[in-house]
Amino acid sequence: MGGEKRIPFSFARRPCHKAAMKKLDRLPTRAEFSHVTDWVFDLDNTLYPHHVNLFAQIDRNMTAYVAELLSLDPAEAKKLQKAYYRDHGTTLQGLMIHHGVDPNDFLERAHAIDYSVVPADPALGEAIRALPGRKFIFTNGSTAHAEMTARALGILDHFDEIFDIVAADFVPKPAGDTYDKFMSLHRVDTRNAVMFEDLPRNLVVPKALGMKTVLLVPRNLEYEFVEAWETSSDADEQIDYVTEDLTGFLSRVVATV
Structure with a gap:
């Protein structure tokens, strides 16, 4: 950016992600998710897929x-x-x-943007609705942005709360204090919680706190036109699951819980 040529690169070609790659085909089981009572989702590139490019x-x-x-x-x-x-x-x-x-x-x-590019996703809404327990959006964006995006997807009514950058006193993930504020405000027992994110660095703290962690990746594991540091991470061991299909992942969890 800004004079630097950005080129597409494949997740599969980055050696730092070898451990995470092996987890792409690992499917959730009843035993691994039956205890989860709090489901925490990042917003951008997580609740909607990367290719939407909002x-x-x-x-x-x-x-x-x-x-x-x-x-x-x-x-x-x-x-x-x-x-x-x-x-x-x-x-x-x-x-x-x-x-x-x-x-x-x-x-x-x-956030003065056109939300009409976000397609409604009734299947995702049904999968989220069926999850047992509370559902949260935890975003570095604003509540207004989260509401507009989730409304466009048709999933807003399935969430209990939105924790945004204002609630975090403008200190974003991956700061540990921000996770602490979220957990304290909503009385989340991290031992019974799971975090869904598209950035590996934002899963380090949740894993350390005892949460299950799920990394969302683009279809075919291809990140186009992004900075290498955004997906490069030393935290692959902190990622429990990798999926390119959030709806399919949640549907399987619901089917086995």
Whole structure:
């Protein structure tokens, strides 16, 4: 980004993911999920598949925000935006630390997007509805964004609560304090909980807290036009399951619980 050529690369070609690759075909069983009472889902690229590419709109809005704020050309703004994302967990956190931006203004402008590109997914809704226990959305985005996205998918009514970046005091995953705030607020027993995420680094803390962890990957294990560090991780041993089909994964859990 910002002068660097981004090229598609395959999850299957990255040696750091060999352990996770082996888990792609590992199917959930009744014994492994029968104790789960709290189901925690990331939002973007987790509750909807990577190929929907909704986040691309948010990404463009964030780049435009940085460019306007700091009078940068688009390439330099993109480079700085991604550096803040990499170093601070979200672009917003970096902008707050280094430039004192109004987080609410940033979130409103970043999420001014077209949600009609998100297809309704009744099968996913049915699978989530059938899960025994409570269901949460835990996102580094805003509640408004989560509600709009989940409403477009047709799954909003199946969730008990949304924990967003505002509730986290604007400190994003993977910060341990943010997970602690979520668990404390909702009285989640991590021994009876599972976390679904698309970023390996965001599963390190949940695993350490005793949660089961599920990594969502793109269809055919192909990440296109992403930064290598976003999917590169030393945390493969912290991932219990890998799936490219959330609906199928949950449906199997429901069928065996």
